[in-house]
Amino acid sequence: MGEIKGDRTAIQKSIPGPRSIFGAQMNMVRFYRNPLVYSRWLYQTYGNVVALGSSKKPSHVFAFGPELNKQILTDPDRFGASDSLVKIPRDTVLGRMYFNNLLLMTGEKHRQHRRLMQPAFHRQQIRAYCEDMVQLTHRISDSWQGQAEVELNHEMKKLTQYIAVKTLFGLYNEAELERMGKLIDGLTKSLVFATAAPINLPGTPYRRALRIAEQLNHHIRSMITKKRAETDATDVLASLVQARDEDGSFLTDDELVGHAFTLYVAGHETTANALTWSIFLLSQHPDILSDLLEELDGALGGSDPTLEKLASLTLLDSVIKESLRLLPPAGIGVRITADTCELGGYEIPKGTNVYFSQMVTHRLPDLYDEPDRFKPQRWSTMKRTPFEYLPFSAGEHMCIGWNFATQEMKVVLAILLQRYRFSAVHNAKISPNLMMRPVHGMPMHVVPQDRQFQRVPVRGTIHRWIDF
Ligand code: HEM
Structure with missing residues (x-):
């Protein structure tokens, strides 16, 4: 003992x-x-x-x-990373992708990888992602015009997926965004079962995960080769490719593929769920929404947010903090x-x-x-x-993307709330699961912003989480 x-x-x-x-x-x-x-x-x-x-x-x-x-x-030597439930063999393409993951690293190796990855999340770098966030939010929300109802969680996932693929890999073209998103989503879905039972037989989730991992590995590696040749790329992968530690050490290709994959997985669904609940909570609290719209109007007057303007939006900051307090995507x-x-x-x-x-x-x-x-x-x-x-944990493993996620939420909310009024579908069943995914979806009416805020009653287990 x-x-x-x-x-x-x-x-x-x-x-x-x-x-x-x-x-x-x-x-x-x-x-x-x-x-x-x-x-x-x-x-x-x-x-x-x-x-x-x-x-x-x-x-x-x-x-x-x-x-x-x-x-x-604060005591990682006693309370270490838990990968005891993951049975994937480490020497497969899937194993290398899965275990080259900050959350599963410890000690000096973890510290070194964090140091190498940190520049991609510096304030200056995040500034460069702001423009992508603005453009993609418009692109997704343009498609809602004329639609009476949207499934908000689905739309937020699509948006955060586009933002992740663009900012991580520099991809903007719709077909490329879709392809990458589909591959990674397919892999994460198969992984849920494959990690517990890695049975390599035709038709099993593990075999499917292996096949997708091979395609994804090939695809990310070809992007890494391109990034090595580019000097002006500002995406996360380019920053990881260029990163050097004080002693000259750098991330290997396997490590780059693993980090790119886990950054995408860790970042997009959490942020999509957080955005979904922020909009829902505001729609259920018309007075707060009205005050927020006033703040947005005063600072932006209908224009797109910039990093400087976002800094002055104190109520928006408080809304995000409060929503992450009550319904934390990593609870x-x-x-x-x-x-x-x-x-x-x-x-x-x-x-x-x-x-x-x-x-x-x-x-x-x-x-x-x-x-x-x-x-x-x-x-x-x-x-x-x-x-x-x-909400972003604390200590050595605190979320490396907390600043990125907070900015993303601010940009998306500032644009969407100025453009549209969201109201819950009457008596819709709204029930979060442990990861804060609304299990029956989040059906919402969406109309051009007219400030006719009104609370609409909903059903579901959300009433166990929030005292309205
Ligand atoms: C609202 C959105 C997000 C929430 C609530 C969230 C939450 C968290 C939490 C709680 C942890 C630590 C888990 C632990 O201590 O066991 C974590 C770690 C991590 N997150 Fe996030 N996250 C979000 C967005 C993002 C984004 C946008 C990225 C990347 C672009 C990201 C990348 C990561 C990575 C790589 C780690 C592992 C850090 C390490 O082990 O050193 N997350 N996140």
Whole structure:
């Protein structure tokens, strides 16, 4: 057993939590079905450290609250990256693509790769992406003219996918955007099953994932060759290709392919879901939407946003913060214990999956008054530490794209809200899942902005998340 931090006598071995004759998996199913209600119940019933399954040798432990978030996220030697569920062989094209991924790297290797990738996300570089974001938002929203209803989540996914492909690879042509998007989407869909059961037989998700990974690998490699020859490209891949560490080291082709793939996967659906909920929450709060439109009018007067103008839009910033507080697209994170260790007064065995919960932290009444209400104005005076408010996580693995995503959300919202009025379809079923995907979609009426804001009632499990 490894060395345990803290006062040994006070450390308890038996961790409280619900027991089920079906083991931890049944409780995990309950969690996935109803993430917020279930994890709040765990916290309120058992306290800030909760074991699912056996109390002394649990496979899953939930840890709640800022103090434990800090302990988990600032001690990567004890709480490391969790890839225990991923069974893909590393020496395949798919394995190389999947494991060359910042989230699964640790220690010096992780720090070096982050250093090499950081320039692609510097403020100056993000400025260059702003114009792409503006143009693509217009391109997608032009197509809504004359349509009475859109499925907003689908449209936001299309938009963030276009923005990701353009800013990552420099592709703009519609056919190229579609092709790349289709390949990556096909791979991520097959991966859901392929990571747990890599069975290489015809017709299996793993075989399909391998086939798409080969095509994608080939396609990204040919782009890397082109980027090496270009000197004026401003996309993320070009920046990664040119990156050199102080000792002259650089990213290999396998690493470049892996990072390009994971940047796309990590970035586009999260941002699409965040945008979908921001628009939905505003449509349900006409007074806040009206104030926001006034702010946009004053600063932009119908024109497109620039980085300088975005900086003055304080209510827009608060709306995004509040929406990410209530409905965070990454509402839970996981680490695996590298050795037996102490957490919140309990002994956690080596190899345990430890979950930290943005979702519960963001709704602690001690930190947020009326925690279930959408109140963007709270952010005009309120400051929270990185462990009290963490939609982009905290510590070494904090989202490398947080600035990119925040700017993208600001640009897209500033344009769409000035152009259109969105209102929910009457009695539509609106239900977020754990990743904040609205599982029945987000049907919305969209008309040219006329400021006739009105709250439309909806059904669904959203009422368990938001107190309207
Ligand atoms: C609203 C949008 C987004 C949200 C809510 C989000 C959230 C997160 C969170 C919570 C983590 C850390 C997970 C952990 O600690 O286990 C993370 C990591 C990461 N994100 Fe994001 N993300 C967003 C957008 C983006 C974008 C746009 C990109 C890239 C363009 C991106 C790329 C990454 C990468 C590469 C990591 C791994 C960082 C590391 O391990 O060092 N994300 N993101």
